[in-house]
Amino acid sequence: MSPRPRLYLFLAGIAGLVACYLWAFGGMPAFGHYPGPYGPAILRAAIAQTHATGVVSAVNFEYRGFDTVGEEFILFTAAAGLSVVLRRLRGEREGGRAIPDADNSNKRTTSAAVRVPALLLAGPTVLVGWWLASHAQTNPSGGFQGGVVLATAFVLVYLSGEFLAFRRLSPVALLDAVEAIGAAGFAAVGLTAVIMGLPYLYNFIPLGQIPGAVSSGGVIPVISFFVGLEVAAAFTAIIGEFLEQTLLVRRGA
Amino acid sequence: MTLMEVLQAVVLALVGAGALAVVLARDRVRQVLVVSVYGVLLAVLFFTFQAPDVTLSELAVGAVALPVILLLAISKVRKREQ
Amino acid sequence: MQVFPFLVVAWIVAVGLYGIVTSRDLIHQIVCLIVVQSSTYVLLLGVGYVTGGAAPYFSDVPAHTKAVDPVVQALALTDVVVEAAVTALLLSFAIQAHKRFGTLDPRELARFKG
Numbered sequence: 155m156s157p158r159p160r161l162y163l164f165l166a167g168i169a170g171l172v173a174c175y176l177w178a179f180g181g182m183p184a185f186g187h188y189p190g191p192y193g194p195a196i197l198r199a200a201i202a203q204t205h206a207t208g209v210v211s212a213v214n215f216e217y218r219g220f221d222t223v224g225e226e227f228i229l230f231t232a233a234a235g236l237s238v239v240l241r242r243l244r245g246e247r248e249g250g251r252a253i254p255d256a257d258n259s260n261k262r263t264t265s266a267a268v269r270v271p272a273l274l275l276a277g278p279t280v281l282v283g284w285w286l287a288s289h290a291q292t293n294p295s296g297g298f299q300g301g302v303v304l305a306t307a308f309v310l311v312y313l314s315g316e317f318l319a320f321r322r323l324s325p326v327a328l329l330d331a332v333e334a335i336g337a338a339g340f341a342a343v344g345l346t347a348v349i350m351g352l353p354y355l356y357n358f359i360p361l362g363q364i365p366g367a368v369s370s371g372g373v374i375p376v377i378s379f380f381v382g383l384e385v386a387a388a389f390t391a392i393i394g395e396f397l398e399q400t401l402l403v404r405r406g407a
Numbered sequence: 408m409t410l411m412e413v414l415q416a417v418v419l420a421l422v423g424a425g426a427l428a429v430v431l432a433r434d435r436v437r438q439v440l441v442v443s444v445y446g447v448l449l450a451v452l453f454f455t456f457q458a459p460d461v462t463l464s465e466l467a468v469g470a471v472a473l474p475v476i477l478l479l480a481i482s483k484v485r486k487r488e489q
Numbered sequence: 490m491q492v493f494p495f496l497v498v499a500w501i502v503a504v505g506l507y508g509i510v511t512s513r514d515l516i517h518q519i520v521c522l523i524v525v526q527s528s529t530y531v532l533l534l535g536v537g538y539v540t541g542g543a544a545p546y547f548s549d550v551p552a553h554t555k556a557v558d559p560v561v562q563a564l565a566l567t568d569v570v571v572e573a574a575v576t577a578l579l580l581s582f583a584i585q586a587h588k589r590f591g592t593l594d595p596r597e598l599a600r601f602k603g
Contacts, residue, residue: 453534
């Protein structure tokens with residue numbers, strides 16, 4: 155179908171869709187007047203039931219833990235699928251300027267204005283990411299955010315011009331293992347509850363005395379830690395695959 | 408209208424404009440930069456909606472990880488076109 | 490302000506879909522898909538907002554202060570991270586399509602069969 159008729163057909167369709175949207179939004183409660191009852195019920199019960207003051211993480215990893223298992227496996231499958239799609243095809247070889255030449259004549263150095271801050275910030279970024287992944291029950295933190303920030307630390311190492319250091323710090327086998335441990339750890343925590351005779355992902359670890367302390371929350375910090383590992387490994391593997399494609403894989407046998 | 412509502416309305420309008428800017432940017436690298444700014448705008452919007460967790464995620468993903476992945480893909484495609 | 494966030498959601502969906510339909514470049518289409526996905530985050534958070542509510546974290550405020558809905562925040566939070574990985578998968582498809590067919594124009598790609 156040529157562009158013009160396609161555009162008109164799209165405009166007709168989108169007019170209908172937006173009309174339906176506006177009709178639906180007209181029947182909803184106004185913005186700011188959320189009627190509940192699910193949200194207020196959880197807010198009333200969460201701190202007493204889980205001893206966690208970060209209610210969003212409590213919802214994520216306990217009340218709706220099963221949904222989170224599904225989401226994590228979407229991430230896992232996407233990273234695995236990406237490795238499969240970007241496999242080396244017939245007619246490609248590895249090799250390129252990422253491997254330093256013998257006389258360093260072609261080695262392009264990154265400017266110091268980029269190298270120094272990137273390398274300086276890589277360490278604190280790992281610290282921040284680790285803190286985020288392990289404090290899910292107290293503050294606005296959690297496994298997902300912490301994992302992405304951890305992966306960003308590796309990106310900083312790459313941006314400072316050290317692709318080989320990046321590759322040495324995060325070899326593919328190690329990333330795959332860490333990702334698998336993260337995903338399996340989450341599922342295993344749920345299965346441990348089943349083995350103990352409780353429902354899947356039931357909170358079986360003692361809840362701790364003080365709501366909001368690092369040791370409280372029962373199974374929530376454990377799950378959050380595993381999720382952080384998995385997300386960090388998945389994102390680092392994804393970026394590593396793209397970097398290999400860009401820097402190393404070449405046409406021709 | 409309270410101050411919070413004014414702030415939310417302003418950032419919502421900016422997000423709407425940002426979405427239009429992302430779609431209208433046809434050059435690839437320029438679009439990646441615009442989508443990075445759009446990610447930061449979204450993070451500010453989520454912050455005004457009292458959702459700090461979502462803000463953290465959106466900042467880390469939409470302003471850093473996603474533009475890096477996009478730029479790497481663009482670089483790979485551009486290399487082959489040369 | 491009663492319904493403004495939802496209008497913005499409808500606008501973002503329309504704009505993003507327009508970008509996908511009239512795009513001539515696969516990577517541009519993928520970025521427009523990111524825009525459409527972001528509209529769902531705004532919708533989720535807009536539905537759960539309570540006027541005058543604080544963020545649902547109680548480590549420094551008493552336990553029964555009025556707070557916004559935490560469930561939609563949990564959904565949006567995992568959403569954001571997972572959609573980034575799915576976008577990366579789509580980009581890998583685009584790269585392989587470019588390797589195989591030499592073009593990233595969706596109209597030309599549509600002509601290849603098999």
